Amino acid sequence: MRLAAWVLAAAVGVAPRAFAQTLPDLGSGGDLALSPQLERRIGEQIVREIKFREPSYLDDPEVADYLTILGTHLAQANPTARQDLELFALRDNTVNAFALPGGFIGVHTGLINTAETESELASVLAHEIGHVSQRHIARMIAQQQQLQMPMMVALAAAILLGRSRPDLAAGAAAAAQGAGIQASLAYSRDFEREADRIGLQTLQEADFDSRAMAAFFEKMQRATRVSDDGTLPGYLRTHPVTTERIADMQNKAATLPYRQHSDSPEFQLVRAKLRADSGDAREAAAVFESALREHRYASEAAARYGHASALLRAGQVKEAQRELGRLQSFGIASPMIDTLSARIKTAAGDHEGANRIYAEAQKRYPYSRAIAYAYINSLQDAGDSEGALTALRETLKLYPKEARLYGMQAKAYAALGKRLLQHHSQSEAYALQGSLPAAIEQLQLARSAGDGDFYQLSMVDARLKELRAQYAIELKDAKQR
Secondary structure, three states: OHHHHHHHHHHHHHHHHHHHHHOOOOOOOOOOOOOHHHHHHHHHHHHHHHHHHOOOEOOOHHHHHHHHHHHHHHHHOOOOOOOOOEEEEEOOOOOOEEEEOOOEEEEEHHHHHHOOOHHHHHHHHHHHHHHHHOOHHHHHHHOOOOOOHHHHHHHHHHHHHHHHOHHHHHHHHHHHOOOOOHHHOOOOHHHHHHHHHHHHHHHHHOOOOOOHHHHHHHHHHHHHHHOOOOOOOHHHHHOOOOHHHHHHHHHHHHOOOOOOOOOOHHHHHHHHHHHHOOOOHHHHHHHHHHHHHOOOOOOHHHHHHHHHHHHHHOOOHHHHHHHHHHHHOOOOOOHHHHHHHHHHHHHOOOHHHHHHHHHHHHHHOOOOHHHHHHHHHHHHHOOOHHHHHHHHHHHHHHOOOOHHHHHHHHHHHHHOOOHHHHHHHHHHHHHHOOOHHHHHHHHHHHHOOOOOOHHHHHHHHHHHHHHHHHHHHHHHHHHHO
């Protein structure tokens, strides 16, 4: 409910100004379209609300890194995917995924855990990337040319809600009082078939098993038929899959060369991590212990990773160390195993040893946000603020829009007594979170800190001017609404 409310608020908040700037006269027969830039702005606003105000948002950089790598690999195999993709996870046991405007894709943890192979998970993401690359949400809105502006805004919000909460989307559609809106909440049959076709081709080009898409949807339909309450999985509600569509996917996949895809270690490790982090830690450890004892696992290494992670979470550090040793005997190279090893070192009181592991892992995996975050936090916990700032500077070059990194930077500057730089960094964190008044206040504090040089004060003044102008536009738009 909270997620749906934030999505609705974001859509209504962004859409009036955006539509007013880009739409032609609705009374004319001109084409109605959302520019890619506008789509991105709407998507960014929605995702910002989800990230910083939705409790089910999974703030786990290891899961985010895995989804980003998988999504990027799939997008590179799709020549029509011209937008930058950003995938994020929501801690939700339902089997679902949804696309937002501008290249943003949300993935429920229930989908990750239900997919038995990486190709099954990739098939759902490839389908969603198909919706994104063909700009289906923008095209759905464009089809409603007969609607007046208030109804257009409500339709945009309802469509966005429909991707994740179709029950609430129906209510939003009814509130809009626009003829035919509710019928627009689901992707059209043509759009679904188009996403199927593109998704299958993407799977093939990305070296996944193209048969996994039909197999996964068929599996969900079977589960629905044998369930007591007949409740449809979330993905089947938002993306109705008919027997005809499954047969069509099977026939198309049969014409493609067969490729057996081996799951990446991270696929199994991420699934184990999600289970180890859910519920009671001791119960989770017991489940993994039982699975290992009875050889009930798809990957023994992943099961041992999950067991070690659950043991560590339960405070059983020595047991976690022993299980880590068994895991390392498999010789699997993964940043997730390195961070688990460093976390166990930290829990055992060996902070220096943990930092050595992080430093070596960062050399091997320079683009891993998870390792960068963990290493910086570890350096700060050890009191090495200068070292943390050095690591932050390199990481910010790679990820300049990560609010968390600026928050870490502000903390490091505060520890060193550099007040201007502290407030400047905290301002950037607030700005990326969409809180402009707080960002402006931090810059005002930076100006009065009294420890900045001429160059630093000039940067603060220039940024303050930018944010004030941006905030003035927001206030003007709010009055117009």
